[in-house]
Amino acid sequence: QVQLVESGGSVVQPGRSLRLSCAASGFTFRNYAMHWVRQAPGKGLEWVAVVWYNGLTKYYADSVQGRFTISRDNSKNTMDVQMNSLRPEDTAVYYCARGTQRGGGTLEDWGQGTLVTVSS
C-alpha cells in the first residue's frame, strides 16, 4: 500500500534553514504530483507547495514563495522541501501528500507529518 514518511523536523531558530524529506513507497512515484501541507498549532490545514511528476513545474503558497524550494528525485522516490529564512509562523506539522494526477488533482494519500518548531 501507499506509504509516505516525512523526516527532518526539528527546533530551529528564526532566520535559519531546514530541509524536510518525504520517502514514498507502494506506488509509481514518477507518475504523480507531490505536495506539502502544514498545520500550525491550533490552526487549520494550509497548502504549502507542489512539484509535478517530472519535477519541472512547481507552485507555492504566497506565504512561503521565495523562501521555500520544493524538489523531487524520481530515482530515489523522495521529495524534499528546503525551507530558508524561517519565521515563527512557519511552526507547524508538515505533511507530504500524493496527488491524484501528474500535475493536478486532489490529495489522496498523506504521511503522518513531521514537526517544525521555529523559536529562539
Place this chain on the structure above:
Amino acid sequence: IQMTQSPSSLSASVGDRVTITCRASQDIGNYLGWYQHKPGRAPKLLIYAASSLQSGVPSRFSGSGSGTDFALTISSLQPEDFASYYCLQDYNYPRTFGQGTKVEIK
C-alpha cells in the same frame, strides 16, 4: 481562490445528520475535495470531485454541489466521526483549504 467553510464548529449527537458547507470565491466546477482530520493522524480523503466517495469511506458520507457552493453531509453521525473536516479546491494553484469545521460530541 478563497474557500469559506461553515460552521467553524458544531456539537452533535451520535445518530444526528450533519451538514458542513463550503463556498468558493469563484466558479470551481466540481474541483473540490473533503477531508477528515483527527489529532495526531494523517488527514483522510473522504470525497473527491465534489460528490465521488473515496474507496473505503463509509456511505454515510456524501458530497454535493458545483460551481461555488458545496456541502458535506454525514447522514448518521458515528462515534468515530468526531474530528475536524476541511474542504480543498483543486481547480487551480495555489490550492486552498477551507478554515475547517470541528465536529464535537454534544
